[in-house]
Amino acid sequence: xxxxxxxxxxxxxxxxxxxxxxxxxxxxxxxxxxxxxxxxxxxxxxxxxxxxxxxxxxxxxxxxxxxxxxxxxxxxxxxxxxxxxxxxxxxxxxxxxxxxxxxxxxxxxxxxxxxxxxxxxxxxxxxxxxxxxxxxxxxxxxxxxxxxxxxxxx
Amino acid sequence: xxxxxxxxxxxxxxxxxxxxxxxxxxxxxxxxxxxxxxxxxxxxxxxxxxxxxxxxxxxxxxxxxxxxxxxxxxxxxxxxxxxxxxxxxxxxxxxxxxxxxxxxxxxxxxxxxxxxxxxxxxxxxxxxxxxxxxxxxxxxxxxxxxxxxxxxxx
Numbered sequence: 172x173x174x175x176x177x178x179x180x181x182x183x184x185x186x187x188x189x190x191x192x193x194x195x196x197x198x199x200x201x202x203x204x205x206x207x208x209x210x211x212x213x214x215x216x217x218x219x220x221x222x223x224x225x226x227x228x229x230x231x232x233x234x235x236x237x238x239x240x241x242x243x244x245x246x247x248x249x250x251x252x253x254x255x256x257x258x259x260x261x262x263x264x265x266x267x268x269x270x271x272x273x274x275x276x277x278x279x280x281x282x283x284x285x286x287x288x289x290x291x292x293x294x295x296x297x298x299x300x301x302x303x304x305x306x307x308x309x310x311x312x313x314x315x316x317x318x319x320x321x322x323x324x325x
Numbered sequence: 326x327x328x329x330x331x332x333x334x335x336x337x338x339x340x341x342x343x344x345x346x347x348x349x350x351x352x353x354x355x356x357x358x359x360x361x362x363x364x365x366x367x368x369x370x371x372x373x374x375x376x377x378x379x380x381x382x383x384x385x386x387x388x389x390x391x392x393x394x395x396x397x398x399x400x401x402x403x404x405x406x407x408x409x410x411x412x413x414x415x416x417x418x419x420x421x422x423x424x425x426x427x428x429x430x431x432x433x434x435x436x437x438x439x440x441x442x443x444x445x446x447x448x449x450x451x452x453x454x455x456x457x458x459x460x461x462x463x464x465x466x467x468x469x470x471x472x473x474x475x476x477x478x479x
Contacts, residue, residue: 205369208362212402215359241398244391248366 197252199260206249207263213245217307220294224304230297239294246287250280262323269318276318283310351406353414360403361417367399371461374448378458384451393448400441404434416477423472430472437464 197205216238222228223235253269253276269276286307293303351359370392376382377389407423407430423430440461447457 205365208365211359211362212366212399237398240394244395244398245366 199257202252202254202257203261203263203265206252206257209245209249209252213242213249216242216245217304217311220290220300220304221308223297224301230300232295235294235300236291239290243287243291246284259325262325264320264323266318266320279310279314279317283307283314286310353411356406356408356411357415357417357419360406360411363399363403363406367396367403370396370399371458371465374444374454374458375462377451378455384454386449389448389454390445393444397441397445400438404438413479416479418474418477420472420474433464433468433471437461437468440464 219228220235220238220242223230253265255270258265258267258270286303286309290300290303290307293299373382374389374392374396377384407419409424412419412421412424440457440463444454444457444461447453
């Protein structure tokens with residue numbers, strides 16, 4: 172109970188607002204696993220569109236639009252699981268800068284959301300899909316370069 | 326190469342059709358991680374609707390409909406990663422019966438897809454959401470009872 176209260180106080184301090192957690196308060200290791208899971212599903216599905224963009228897989232409009240819709244819904248999920256105290260608890264590559272450089276981290280995460288939001292429309296046409304996959308890829312790389320460690324740590 | 330060919334032959338034998346894998350042939354440990362990731366994201370989001378159904382979280386139509394859309398798109402994903410040779414390679418709880426009782430396993434997986442497909446419509450109203458969350462929950466439990474081991478194995 173005391174730990175939950177500390178977390179709420181920390182959450183208010185970091186975000187300036189109080190988010191009520193309705194689900195059972197997830198443990199740091201659960202948060203780490205969840206964000207890794209969401210990134211894994213995002214990664215494989217984004218790579219499928221990347222293969223189309225690179226000409227390694229034929230363009231199929233229905234598949235591209237459906238995958239874009241999935242990616243758009245998935246995109247915010249991992250970023251909800253980088254709360255205070257979730258830097259440790261399981262092997263993970265999150266750079267401590269995520270918690271010490273919150274403004275820069277949030278800006279990087281926001282860029283990804285902005286570009287992902289354009290994917291559903293772009294997926295309707297091969298050329299626009301190629302261009303948008305490139306734009307999204309840059310935001311992935313930007314955030315990984317700045318906020319993902321090379322080696323996982325406990 | 327020989328192993329890939331064996332996999333294709335096995336895939337034809339099991340599914341009766343030939344699915345060409347466009348992405349780089351994923352390793353068993355990647356398939357295990359992917360299906361676990363997809364189930365993890367499905368689980369947390371389904372539990373959020375479960376909390377609404379149980380009255381632990383207030384009903385919010387926009388949230389419920391969006392989460393239902395996400396779940397519908399996620400639902401088929403893990404079942405694409407139980408191919409031949411993916412029973413081992415990383416810690417996992419997949420029961421070997423998945424590969425020896427394919428017809429029964431596919432029937433169980435199909436039940437989940439059928440009920441998930443009704444969730445978007447049901448999410449528009451609290452009472453129908455409650456009922457449909459119950460129906461989906463039964464298909465989760467059914468498949469877990471029959472095809473998920475209690476302890477993970479390598």
